Amino acid sequence: MTTKTLLLVDGSSYLYRAYHALPDLRSPDGFPTGAIHGMVAMLKRALQDVQPEHAACVFDAKGDTFRNEWYPQYKAQRAPMPEDLARQIEPIHEVVKLLGWPVLMVPGIEADDAIGTLARIAAQTGHEVIISTGDKDLAQLVDAHVTLINTMSNEKLDAAAVNAKFGVPPERIIDYLTLMGDTVDNVPGVEKVGPKTAAKWIAEYGSLDGVIAAAGAIKGVAGENLRKALAWLPMGRKLVTVVTDCDLSRDIAGFPALDALALKPVDRSGLLDFYARFGFKSWKRDLEGEGGAAAPAEATSVPAALGDDPPAPQPSATTPKHYETVLTREQLQRWIARIHAAPLTAIDTETDSLDAMVARIVGISLSVKVGEAAYIPLAHSYAGVPEQLDAAEVLAALTPWLENERHAKLGQNIKYDSHVFTNAGITVRGYVHDTLLQSYVLEAHKPHSLESLALRHLGRSGLSYEDVCGKGAHQIPFAQVDIARATEYSGEDSDMTLHVHETLWPQLQALAGPLFVYERIEMPSVAVLGRIERNGVLIDAAVLARQSQELAERMMALEREAHEIAGQPFNLGSPKQIGEILFGKLGLPVKKKTATGTPSTDEEVLAELAADYPLPAKLLEHRGLAKLKGTYTDKLPLMVNPATGRVHTNYAQAVAVTGRLASNDPNLQNIPIRTPEGRRVREAFIAPPGHAILSADYSQIELRIMAHISEDPGLLKAFAEGMDVHRATASEVFGIAPEQVTSEQRRYAKTINFGLIYGMGAFGLASSLGIERSAATAYIERYFQRFAGVKRYMDETKASAKAKGYVETLFGRRIYLPDINGGNGPRRSGAERQAINAPMQGTAADLIKLAMIEVQAMLEREQRATKMIMQVHDELVFEVPEAEIAWAREAVPRAMAAVAPQMKVPLLAEVGVGPNWDQAH
Template sequence: MSKPILLLVDGSSYLYRAFHAMPDLRGPEGQPTGAVRGMVAMLKKLQADIGAEHAVCVFDAPGKTFRDDWYPEYKAQRAPMPPELRAQIEPIHEVVKLLGWPVLMVPGVEADDVIGTLCCVGASAGHKVIVSTGDKDLSQLVNADVELINTMSNERLDEAGVLAKFGVPPDRIIDYLTLMGDTVDNVPGVVGVGPKTAAKWIAEYGSLDGVIAAADGIKGKAGENLRAALDWLPMGRKLVTVKLDCELAAHVPGWPALEDLAFRQPDKAALGEFYARNGFKAWLQELTGEAPAPKPKAAPGASPGLFDEPEPPAGAADVARQYVTVLSFEQLDAWLARLRAAPLCALDTETDSLDPMAARIVGISFADKPGEAAYIPLQHSGPDAPAQLPLDEVLARLKPWLEDASALKIGQNLKYDRHVFANHGIALAGVAHDTLLQSYVLEAHKTHNLEALAERHLGRKGLSYEDLCGKGAHQIPFAQVDVAKATTYSGEDSEMCLHLHEVLWPQLQADDGLLRIYRDIEMPTAELLARIERTGVLIDAGRLQQQSHEIGQRLVQLEQQCYDIAGQPFNIGSPKQIGDILFSKLGLPVIKKTATGAPSTDEEVLTELAADFPLPAKILEYRGLAKLKSTYTDKLPQQINATTGRVHTNYAQAVAVTGRLSSNEPNLQNIPIRTAEGRRVREAFVAPPGCRIVSADYSQIELRIMAHISEDPGLLKAFQEGQDVHRATASEVFGIPLAEVSSEQRRYAKTINFGLIYGMGAFGLASALGIEQKAAKDYIERYFTRFAGVKRYMDETKAGAAERGYVSTLFGRRIYLPEIRGGNGPRRAGAERQAINAPMQGTAADLIKLAMLAVQAELDRTGKQSRIVMQVHDELVFEVPEAELDWMRTEVPRLMAGVAELKVPLLAEVGVGGNWEEAH
């Protein structure tokens, strides 16, 4: 007979983890609720998973504990609790009790010690004890009767698990922690001793006492540090040892019996009031058993419940599912007939690689209605794999339907599947919808993977890839997955996609702006991006290798220069050693500290110090060149496709909330161009013989959009008359004629123009210009006096965003700002800055996509051989036969300028060169 379970929850650990894991959610009255929501979700799941009869949630009581008496500096460096979390402590205690959990807080005793005592008493009383925590210190409690679980990582630690994770058994965790110390609790250990050294010493000498006894024989710096800490170690051991005999009789009736720690029935009436008070609508409906009330139709511009949990349609999760495995041509032909007859079909490919250019098909699934799907296994291997239809013949039979533009298809991220089919000589056509892009247009601020979408909109939870293939080093290829499980997994992917479409598509149809973004911009852009990715861009590997060699030589020189300034060698890649040199040896001022209390050496700090001291400037130069070398000059040649001789990036559409594309594997958008070395990387992006590289980009696009949206007369006039807008701004701000504006004044005006677009305040402008904050404030005030329309736009935009919860581009794209209504001060201020910039950045993203589509349509219509090879921010990069250069110089700017009619002219500029850098 199995032992009864006593479940102990480290409530203090839980509430911090819930707070940091959740966004800054707010209740109906604006109160913070993120940590409360996270805490409730974690406890409900934990109770369902463990099924314990007895449990207790243990929180730290306010005030000092006995450890503070032992060591007054205990936890002295810990940052104060964020006010938004402090405000949620009482509601968390309240709801935990309402859910039926016993709660313990013992004055003068930490939660860890209460848990340790309960572990001993529970195990002695015949319970299996499970402790739910993320605190490594509690690993010392693990034994044959006590186990730890971490709900965040799904990790369970028994005795073998502790040994595997930390390198020491549970009964040596105290020794291990004593040697390392605990920076969070401000408990010193042996300087420089981390997990590996601590575990190594304990394994070698048996225990902390053994390490202490051998201290005189341990060589090197570690031995010196150990000997220096010998007087401290007994106190350190005392501080990290969890107390196992706390007096709990005053807090647990009947102690030491545990009957008072049995789960109670939830107080449904009070719990319902709590859920309503905090805006937890889904849980309230779950509690009362009521069907979700229909949401009121939103008034124009309004969005009630914008950040509430979505409520899946009633019965959405109850779809009956029937997935078949196609193993005969008769079955294949029957499904082909169904596909041809259906108005819309979903499809999904299972492959042997995530690289779109290399992936080969392992299997294909289809669905013609929610709940019904077919999976065709084609390349599954293993002893239990059934006989499968031949890949080439199946694809030959499917090809006419796959290439039929009138046979409408839907999928999740079908851009990837386009590449996969192209790898097999099939040009996928008839793509009518993509649920990834539907979700992105409707709710760009949320996650868009199929599993998350199904759970959010359908209340359905399917198999995950990890469920089938495992994780990490133990993950198996999809071809080795059991065919029956593969049928369920892939069948779900297709039919859930079709099911999602039934929910998402009506929402898009109900809003003309969102429908336009989806139908006229995102869907055709996805098809074009597949073409651009497949074309790739030609790279001169030899030129990059030469640059790598030169950068390597420069890094060696910089390294020696850093050593000379420091007066000694040090590891330039080590923040700790840099900190020791800068702040301990050279005595430079500490600008800010890390979470552990150490002086920070991040880029912001080094940049500030570099203005006055030579070593930080050299370190920054070293870091920049080292990153350039590792990310581009070394890596790009390795990413050249062996078949095409080109680099093929992936353009992710559903990442940036503003609509901008995101380039990855490799990232071609982040090549640094402010340094000569960074610009030289672009020299390696070349054209083949007989062709040239052409770059076309919008000039000052976001400022032009600002002029259009704000309708400021000064900005409108500058652009309409073709003036240098920065010179015109300087003329207004400094009150001087255009002809008298100096280059320095123009630079100031340019920084102001672009800074205000990004919501920059006086502090940011002062830092950017290197001037006093008062002078920066005066410049901003003068700017807003001269350009009152810009100030009015900013004020109205922030107010409108706070009311609606989002801002819109000129074309109707919505950029949601979850923290503009109720975030804390810095987060709300950040959301307000984003509200000012997002309409311009989002409109610019829409414009470049429309330009890309217009130019490609004209290239196709006129039969030109020029090809788009890259899209980078506001720029299109082409590979152009020399015979088409004149056409490109005249037609591309015309096409790009004509995609929208603004109150100021759109201007696109074209450059030509043998490589990308020359084209600028």
């Protein structure tokens, strides 16, 4: 007898993932449809992949379950469902049924328990069970007849794969989850025990019971935390165990027989009406054209205009792929001829390091047509490896094409690959597209990895790096990956990059603002940022060593002072001991609690307590110095590249939704400047002999942008006349002449100016100024009376953001606000504040990038030796030969001030020069 298959879809897991994975899609009448679209696409994909005889899409019902009776705090910390998602629940249930799926929601029983019960019964009656989910908890159900799949990551978990992924077999997943706990469901585990420790203990002691029995012998903080949790663990185990014997007879006809779960034919008429109602035009056309057959599993993509469903990309995820391994000169020459003839070539490198400054090429993949690619292995090394072409010969053959700007090239994160080729002595020219940046400009609030893009826009998924190299301690270098496997992985990368580009590029071309941002800001920034990264900055290790010593001495003094206040010694790095001192011994008021119910000692709590008590202030200062010491004064000397003698940060473009750059390894954006100790770190960023550091910083950039966008006459006048804008504001708010404004009144005005930009209300202003809330309210009302244009801008911007779902910068960058019409109250209020601030912060980010591009072009045009070495917030930092200082002082700020002639207020860049970064301010 043929074995039947039961497909169980964890609908509650997928509807959240669909909602967060897709952009803010809307029907023609403005109804949110992103989660609906994602659910339909995933269900189609699951049916296509599994082809079951029986199936069910299982959702959580409203209300509490039996677990709330066991533990009233169960899921107590979970945020309410976003309003836009909640509105889509009923339509999702409707369309799932129209697609022929049985829908199951059992009051009082979680979806996991219904799935567990059905899986157990189906396995006992000879079915193969496939559970489609992204929930790790369900891994406990896996056995010889039950397998998990994840249609969003193409992951398949049988018993061996569960063991490989989690480090424990399926029958020990409950023990594993009990030790770790579940913060999402508010189920405490053993404090500070994560996946590695949980798996290690289970491997060592056999089971949770074995761990409990050995608790007295487990040393260190982990052992101490385990012993504290012993009384809780039985309840924790009960809460994380999926129940497999629920009574579903009221909800499934004929239960425990599964006949009621047979898939039904698609309700073609109902589905056509549903697609028309919600604006899924291409799915409707497909269904009409196929005479009743459901559309195939197709891509989910960002629409050119909200309200239409995304076009289905071709070929589909099932199109055959052909990836060739290039091992002969004849193959290489054939592919070189293809890329010379191609209008656009996707290229990707495989390397031996994630550090772009030192990475060496292991292999190169190329694609000129979707579904086809070549992989050229250059440095694979393992037993039995096939003979590869000589790396130097291959690179020499590719160099004329790589360095020819007339041959258009495409990549995913091209800045990294450009560095890699530079390391090999090749300067790549002709990069015209980057799918990472296309995604970033179109949907900055979504993930931009190639895996995410292919899944979201193409319905395609492929091998992950961990699939081919393993993970953790067992991960191998890419050079040891079997060449056939490497061909599949790397070929897929370049192929999917080309495929994603063919989907995203037409959407960008249809949007004037985002197209300008992509072509004139983001793409040109790549080469400039690459230049800055390679230039690096010189560090004086001796200065940092002295600062580290001084910080250590100050931290020891603070520790002594803290012990004296507490009346006993304690570990200033231990939240537990801090909590015992503050709230136990000293009886300070508890401001908030952690998920496990213990009083919080986080920075926000300490800052609040520090206003009234001395010990929290000492602890805060100690934490700040420890962070400064560990992150910068101790660490920076270790990050100097031995080949260059310099520190080379990495600037990430596709991170902040506003367009701001992110700096990492080291993070130069986060060097604290509010404390003397933090500012002094900049003393270690020095110029080499015969040079100086020049800093050019946009002055009051966001206030100038506010003046331009709001067109407020008072602000425009203040900037046009070169007035002190904070003094001018104080003059208006306090009703006095500018020359009568005191320093205290100017400080108030400055706080109001910057606070309102960030959407600060009366409560926040009162807290910042240390005044009564009624006084803060009066100041804000007076400000808006005097600067009515600012109030109008704020009101109109919030209304526009609610209507569109996004705001725009001066140059057309779109900043999406998913919570502006959904989410809970605080999240919606946060989105409204962001709607006010984001156009200014985003415009400032655009301006500094345009300045960076223009100044670098000027340096090259005039063949200057001055180097741009850092970009930090609204500041550009240069290393300038002494002979060019006079020129740079005048030319750099002039170029920066001229990048936005359309602005109604003048831009001003202030310049400082010194032997180090600190003195250049």
